[in-house]
Amino acid sequence: MEPILQLANLKKYYSDQKAVDDISFQIQEGSIFGLLGPNGAGKTTLLRMITGIFYPDSGVITLDGAPFDPLNDIQKIGYMPEERGLYKKMKIGEQALYLAQLKGLSKSEATEKIKYWFRKFEMETWWDKKVEDLSKGMSQKLQFVTTILHEPKLIILDEPFSGLDPVNANLIKDEIFNLAKKGATIIFSTHRMEQVEEICDHIVLVNLGKKILDGTVTEVKQQFKENIFSIQTTEAISLENNAIFEVVKTEQYKNLVKINDGYTSNDVLNDLLKKQVQIIGYNEVLPSLNDIFIQLVEGTHSSARAFKPIQ
């Protein structure tokens, strides 16, 4: 499949820091892509370049097979920024209409689509209400609708679930899967790793303006696995370290072992069978994205990123 979005050697320097420093990756059409990174890693700057708000200092963005043209490609993109809001005094229906028209939809087209989505999300009674009457979660829902209303090929969601209750979060999550199934590509930026594991196919991790990880969720987990296996038994046994493995942790019916270099998981199994251990469960324990994230980011002082002038 053709990648819908390709970034090649993107750079954006501010006067006091390198916000994005030579980042390249590509996103397949129809995938759900996770853009991860600690606060201040350069995610927002990256997204603003993809949405045409900022121009990169250097590098090339290719959207849908052609060089990105911020003026004309706006309709292909739906962007829900992290810092987002609405006009408080404006009626909700009019506001949605206004935002849709700014994306290039005609008035009748926009009205029709708004009605469809409002019905779908049970928001029909909101039309004449004002934004100031809505709770944070409700306005979040409205923002989501206005982001996807013009059926963009590329949907960019920055922390879409913040402030949503589980019911509404699920509603939006289902809709994200739905849109991806229909062929839309979704870029999803967050630092909630459990959501990423649940939703994303492909992730990129940025830190200090540089890409430090790129791959599918499975690939990344494979890459960072530490050969740890969980062994479940019918009775409490205690294993001891030997040449094949080291015991990491022992619970009553469960042992976590780390296989030493040069041995395979079958060697462990053979060894245990020889010892007449009754095994009812044997599986590999992969690291969570959360662990990987912490492992990669911790100690880089990224959360307290210092501002330094660039020579």
Added chain:
Amino acid sequence: MNKIWLIIQREYTSRVRNKRFLLVTFLMPVLLVSLIAGSAYLSASGMEHRKIAVLDPNGFIKTALKNTDQISFEFPNNVDTLNYKELGYTDILIIPKFEQNKKADYILRSKKSMGLMLQNSISNKINSAIEDQMLQEAGIQQAVLDSIHQASQVAELKAYEDKGKTSKESNASLAMGIGYASGFLIYLTMFIYGAMVMRGVMEEKTNRIAEVIISSVKPFELMMGKIIGIGAVGLTQFILWISLIISLTSVAMGMLPADVQHQVTTLQQHNGQMVGGMSQASESAMRIYNLQHTIQTANWPLIISCFIFYFLGGYLFYSALFAAVGSVVNEDPQDAQSLMFPITMPLIFSYIITNMVTQNPNTPIAFWASIIPFSSPMVMMARIAYGVPSAVSYWELALSMGILIAGFIFTTWLSGKIYRTGILMYGKKPTWKLMFKWAFKKS
């Protein structure tokens, strides 16, 4: 282009449909008229009556001190400075014996201090009485004196300005009034609509809607849409005010008695003369005619079109600066206050110059202030009221307009650059230094 039109529409309708807009638009003229009427009423009715005892050893002053609504003069014999209050007088005026060429003071003692206007009117009366007395002593007949007095009341200064072959009646006090009113209106609207632009930009920034919109339109379009939309609101307000004033005046004219109306029409048709066996025009008809005649001496099409030009030009010039300030302010309105200062200073300064220029439209400072775009919208309006090309030559007007257009293009361009960076920047303390950095950095 289509998108900027959408933004203009939103900015315009959301404000025009606002109840506050309707309230201000329709109540403002009513409030203004009732304020003027009210203060006129108060100043007429609130005046106390003064009863002044006059001690005059000369005798001839008695005829000069005529009683008015406010003051009555009496000439009792038994009054002095100790007992005038008990005898029911508010003041006592002691006039010395006047002798030729000898300077003498007359003294006024009062229960309550007397206002300057009253004091002046009393001293004028006494001085002219002394003058008359001296003229009579020099041998001039009373009848001659009376006829001189009458003549000086009949004559009136009529100024004409020569424009090529035709000369046109001009009226300096009307020009001063128009100049002051239009200068003041522009000054007021710069503040009101400039601040409205600034608040609008701040709202977009603090509500965090700016980034949502900017992912659909360019920041410059958003800024211009807002400025143009609010400018259109201002223009609408002016047009409504003008039509309201015109219709209120015609309603007031319609309520005049029929014969007065008829007389006014006759006067208009015959250049201020009553004709054809008709009786003399009544005083009120004469007054209305004179007012209308005076107002007609001004070149209204020129004044109104210049007013609209300078309102729009000045508005665009200043509102762009206000927008730039709004875009760099974070949450704190106090930051806005201190950043606004460099913008409001030239505005206030221009207003002060305008006040001077309304009285004297052709000083060097008036010239320069009507060329520099910071002050030209206000100052030039004050000068234009005195007539083009008699007070302001065509090249001056063209230069001033040209520089104002260049000026607002420059401020808009500059503010666009500040705005683009500022609107998405949170958490940085806004300073003018920062704004300059953003304005002049390479894109």
